[in-house]
Amino acid sequence: MKKSIILLVCLILTLASTLVFDSSAFGKDVDPSGTNTGNKTEIAAAKPEEGVSIGEVADLVGHNKVAINMMWVLITGFLVMFMQAGFAMVEAGMTRAKNAAHTMAMNFMIYPLGMIGFFICGFAFMFGGVGTLGTLGGYDGLNNEITINLFGHPFGLFGGKGFFLSGTYDVAVFALFLFQMVFMDTTATIPTGSMAERWKYSSFFIYGLAVGTIIYPIYGNWVWGGGWLAQLGTQFGLGHGHVDFAGSSVVHLTGGVLAFVGAKILGPRIGKYNKDGSPNAIPGHNIPMAIVGTFILAFGWFGFNPGSTLAGGDLRISVVAVNTMIASATGAIAATLYMWLFKTKKPDPTMMINGMLAGLVAITAPCAFVSVGSAAIIGLISGVLVIEAAFFIEKKLRIDDPVGAIAVHGVNGAWGCLALGLFADGTYGDGWNGVAGKVTGLFYGNSGQFFAQLIGVVSNIIYVGILGVLVFKLTEKLVGNRVDARAELEGLDIPEMGVEGYAGIKMDKNSETPLSH
Amino acid sequence: MKKIEAIIRTSKFEDVKEALHKIDIDFFSYTDVIGVGNEIKKSDRSYRGTVYDTSYISRQELTIVVRDVNLRKTVDCLLDSAYTGEVGDGRIFVTTLDEAWKIRTRIAGEDSLKGEDGK
Numbered sequence: 001m002k003k004s005i006i007l008l009v010c011l012i013l014t015l016a017s018t019l020v021f022d023s024s025a026f027g028k029d030v031d032p033s034g035t036n037t038g039n040k041t042e043i044a045a046a047k048p049e050e051g052v053s054i055g056e057v058a059d060l061v062g063h064n065k066v067a068i069n070m071m072w073v074l075i076t077g078f079l080v081m082f083m084q085a086g087f088a089m090v091e092a093g094m095t096r097a098k099n100a101a102h103t104m105a106m107n108f109m110i111y112p113l114g115m116i117g118f119f120i121c122g123f124a125f126m127f128g129g130v131g132t133l134g135t136l137g138g139y140d141g142l143n144n145e146i147t148i149n150l151f152g153h154p155f156g157l158f159g160g161k162g163f164f165l166s167g168t169y170d171v172a173v174f175a176l177f178l179f180q181m182v183f184m185d186t187t188a189t190i191p192t193g194s195m196a197e198r199w200k201y202s203s204f205f206i207y208g209l210a211v212g213t214i215i216y217p218i219y220g221n222w223v224w225g226g227g228w229l230a231q232l233g234t235q236f237g238l239g240h241g242h243v244d245f246a247g248s249s250v251v252h253l254t255g256g257v258l259a260f261v262g263a264k265i266l267g268p269r270i271g272k273y274n275k276d277g278s279p280n281a282i283p284g285h286n287i288p289m290a291i292v293g294t295f296i297l298a299f300g301w302f303g304f305n306p307g308s309t310l311a312g313g314d315l316r317i318s319v320v321a322v323n324t325m326i327a328s329a330t331g332a333i334a335a336t337l338y339m340w341l342f343k344t345k346k347p348d349p350t351m352m353i354n355g356m357l358a359g360l361v362a363i364t365a366p367c368a369f370v371s372v373g374s375a376a377i378i379g380l381i382s383g384v385l386v387i388e389a390a391f392f393i394e395k396k397l398r399i400d401d402p403v404g405a406i407a408v409h410g411v412n413g414a415w416g417c418l419a420l421g422l423f424a425d426g427t428y429g430d431g432w433n434g435v436a437g438k439v440t441g442l443f444y445g446n447s448g449q450f451f452a453q454l455i456g457v458v459s460n461i462i463y464v465g466i467l468g469v470l471v472f473k474l475t476e477k478l479v480g481n482r483v484d485a486r487a488e489l490e491g492l493d494i495p496e497m498g499v500e501g502y503a504g505i506k507m508d509k510n511s512e513t514p515l516s517h
Numbered sequence: 518m519k520k521i522e523a524i525i526r527t528s529k530f531e532d533v534k535e536a537l538h539k540i541d542i543d544f545f546s547y548t549d550v551i552g553v554g555n556e557i558k559k560s561d562r563s564y565r566g567t568v569y570d571t572s573y574i575s576r577q578e579l580t581i582v583v584r585d586v587n588l589r590k591t592v593d594c595l596l597d598s599a600y601t602g603e604v605g606d607g608r609i610f611v612t613t614l615d616e617a618w619k620i621r622t623r624i625a626g627e628d629s630l631k632g633e634d635g636k
Binding site: 279280281282283284339343344346348350351387390391394404508 | 551562563564565566567568569
């Protein structure tokens with residue numbers, strides 16, 4: 001009886017609400033369709049009796065233009081921030097249950113660590129000399145690029161303004177800081193995958209600061225901050241200089257090279273290789289989590305690539321977004337079919353994941369400059385490339401990369417940059433890096449652009465490689481890089497973190513580590 | 518009073534359970550067990566391009582305590598219902614038990630194994 005009374009009350013309330021919200025009850029100013037909201041009355045005229053002046057209209061249009069751009073930069077930045085969750089789930093899912101808290105904790109703390117590093121000096125090194133922020137209102141206070149002269153040409157090395165964001169108390173700078181900080185954190189979290197399950201947390205902590213303060217920002221300055229790679233076009237006539245729309249080299253290749261150096265220095269996990277050098281499989285403990293994480297990354301990529309216009313008013317964003325999703329699809333399909341038909345005869349879920357991410361990484365640099373057909377081809381190649389690269393790294397180089405970070409971000413980051421130099425179709429990028437004309441690749445008649453891409457890739461590998469070795473040698477001296485064998489066998493969660501990722505759940509730690517023979 | 522321990526295929530569990538119920542063996546307990554064999558077989562497991570074999574064999578172990586009169590039919594039932602003919606169908610072990618109690622009624626010995634209906 002009571003239950004039917006409650007149901008009756010609910011029904012009456014629902015009916016009443018439809019009557020109360022009938023628009024006629026609110027007089028003539030209501031606008032349920034939204035077509036009349038926002039009109040000339042929004043513009044405050046200085047002299048109401050003369051009406052709104054054309055100057056006042058122009059001011060508001062300009063303000064709104066920048067407002068649209070800034071909204072776009074901030075919202076896409078928020079999307080990229082959420083990619084941290086995707087990385088955490090992919091990496092923890094593809095590693096073992098006994099290390100879950102440790103793997104997750106690295107992916108968690110890289111966010112604040114990298115951010116504070118970028119706040120202290122990373123941002124200043126990267127963007128301290130970038131010049132006018134064109135799409136965000138034209139602030140020009142970031143004007144101190146440290147430059148040396150070689151062969152009669154200036155070479156921009158790093159910026160020198162904006163430490164702790166001081167002296168740049170401007171909304172445009174803060175929007176740029178947020179957007180670029182989350183990009184840096186994407187780089188920073190890549191090596192936690194290749195070095196997972198054996199990396200000492202204290203060493204990781206120091207690395208997190210190093211990547212945010214120095215390693216990432218210096219190379220980033222060369223490409224995005226007005227440094228010497230960006231100047232290859234104006235100074236040496238190589239196309240538009242090194243062009244990287246959203247970070248195949250700046251973000252992914254940097255992360256991939258660090259992942260390579262780190263995994264090489266740490267050595268393989270116990271049980272990974274047999275005496276004859278053949279690898280054993282160490283299956284990840286949660287494939288469903290890795291797949292959900294990949295969807296989060298693919299979603300975040302709609303911030304990563306389209307956001308890199310730094311302008312919501314640059315309508316090329318629709319082409320960028322579609323190119324991004326098409327390449328992710330062809331990458332995933334190519335990787336799946338390649339495993340299924342030619343390799344182990346199984347579709348292999350974690351290779352599907354690597355395939356989609358490889359397509360996304362490869363299209364990151366060229367996404368704004370290529371046709372959708374080229375995007376499909378770039379993705380297709382990346383899907384096969386990522387598997388061949390993962391096999392080569394695992395079986396030939398014998399570097400143990402539990403999640404395939406080197407193959408995904410390193411190899412396909414390089415491929416994406418070179419692909420721009422091949423496939424850029426000359427429909428976008430007028431005036432990019434101060435060079436007149438649109439960005440055009442080798443297949444469309446500009447070989448100089450390809451060489452600029454090649455120089456960018458090679459200099460990234462050399463610079464990041466050397467700094468990576470230096471940082472890991474330093475952490476080896478200070479705290480040691482690798483956990484001891486007993487901790488590794490028992491799982492890092494208790495000895496390193498103090499709590500298990502899955503406390504109270506029985507797990508078979510023996511079956512998680514293969515026997516080398 | 519005998520204790521029967523039978524290691525059977527995981528895939529045969531439902532068949533065995535049904536067959537036991539049919540001959541009025543209504544209660545038994547089981548655990549998941551892992552055998553470690555030395556059998557080299559072609560594995561259907563692969564991960565990131567590496568075919569692997571865990572060398573761990575997943576089986577289920579049933580523990581059935583029966584009165585002596587029921588031993589033969591229970592063992593025959595297991596032999597039939599857990600059989601596939603392939604290598605790895607499992608084993609049956611029988612031991613003699615000295616004592617048994619039912620906790621709620623405190624009935625001891627073979628009588629404790631009879632169901633509520635006295636069977």
